[in-house]
Amino acid sequence: MKNLTAPRGTYDILPDDSRRWQALEAVIDGVCARYCYGEIRTPQFESTEVFIRTIGEGTDIVDKEMYTFTDRGGRSITLRPELTAPVVRAVLEHSMLQSLPLKLYYRGPFFRYERPQRGRFRQAHQVGVECFGTAAPEADAEVIALALDVVAGAGIRDRHLDLNSIGCPACRSVYRKALVEYFEKNIATLSEQSRVRLQTNPMRILDSKDEADQRLIATAPRVLDFLCAGCTAHFDGVKSSLRAMSIEFSINPNIVRGLDYYTRTVFEITSPALGAQSAVAGGGRYDGLVESMGGPPTPGVGFGMGMDRLIIAAHAAGSSAGDERQLDVAFVALDAAGLAALVPLLYATRTAGFRADVDYTLRKMDKQLKGAAARGAPLAVIVGSDELSAGEATIQDLVTRERARVAIAKVEDEIVRRLRHRESA
């Protein structure tokens, strides 16, 4: 029998790494709490319909990247390939649009059948926020500020914010027509791939990496020149809000979101630490989404951020998040009787809120002390036959190496006293 391995594009997060994840999760929860976004958790699979209706047929996600299967009841089920659509589904299902604005955040895994590479997995993790019920440009800016706070909190300093507006359906259709006209006139120099895009989704030609395409794009019509008065005012509002918070950004008329439901503001946060998959977060406004899912016309802004990419970029930046000491007190037993005597002390220390452990293998004391020091424990409590016969334990300060004998009954108090003293120091 072959060895079993994690499926392609998935990976295990082992304790050393999960500490980093826990630290990141704490940052996310903290930032979202400060911006007053409430957490929503939705199932990891949904009716396939949820994604087809919102993400749109003709997008890569729907056409070839979804994990879809028929369950035993004959229903078509899909492992969620992104989280915005499920959140909207839940919002409508529970009539959450009664009091607006509605500010939600989520984090968790999503699934796409893609060819894996650095920063791209078949099961990945995303954190995102959605703010429903306001078209105010200040809300767009709030969402962007929140995203940047999470990125900063993760320990990533080297990042860029690219901003654009792709207008509303009205002005975008005028623009799209001009763009198609322009590319058709130059179709001879267009790359093969972009000719296909011209048919399916012409705006995506704008982020083509082909050199010839790039030259063509440089002189192509720009969305920003086609925005209607309302969209222009909104975009100005977003920019001035960002400036009011001293948030630096660059206008990039070529960023286009992949999903159908975006309107007006679109943005991207990138980190050079990620190679080709440089986008850490992407988002924007989607004023037509809720309606497209059968809800009342409701504006919304939000973003999705790749937690896996955040972890990679933070690691590359040398962030030490999650590397804190893992042990407060190491209990050291030298024989079976000592081990038995330590049980109540171990339990009491843990109950008092400290991290405490004992080495059940009863290795030689020097090995146990070495292990304790390696785990960062400042204190050790040692019980062997000497101590036991005297009804005492040895408490050793692993930093100063100072030792003291204490009556077993007083060990707990002594430990707590010393650790509290360290904490306040």
Added chain:
RNA sequence: GUGAGUGUAGCUCAUCUGGUUAGAGCGCCGGUCUGUGGCACCGGAGGUAGGGGGUUCAACUCCCCUCACUCACCCCA
């Protein structure tokens, strides 16, 4: 999905153009030190060389298939 590269111990890597029992450092375990740590020295465990097939007297080394990872494209978080 397309193109290219890589795959030897838990980790990082050696093994020259195919040639005896595949090595090192780190880590792990033990000992020097029947009970005091981050050092030093000594010893040990751990490999069907990703997996399968083929060529050959002989394969870690060459060929094919397969799996996985990496890089780029595509796409996106």
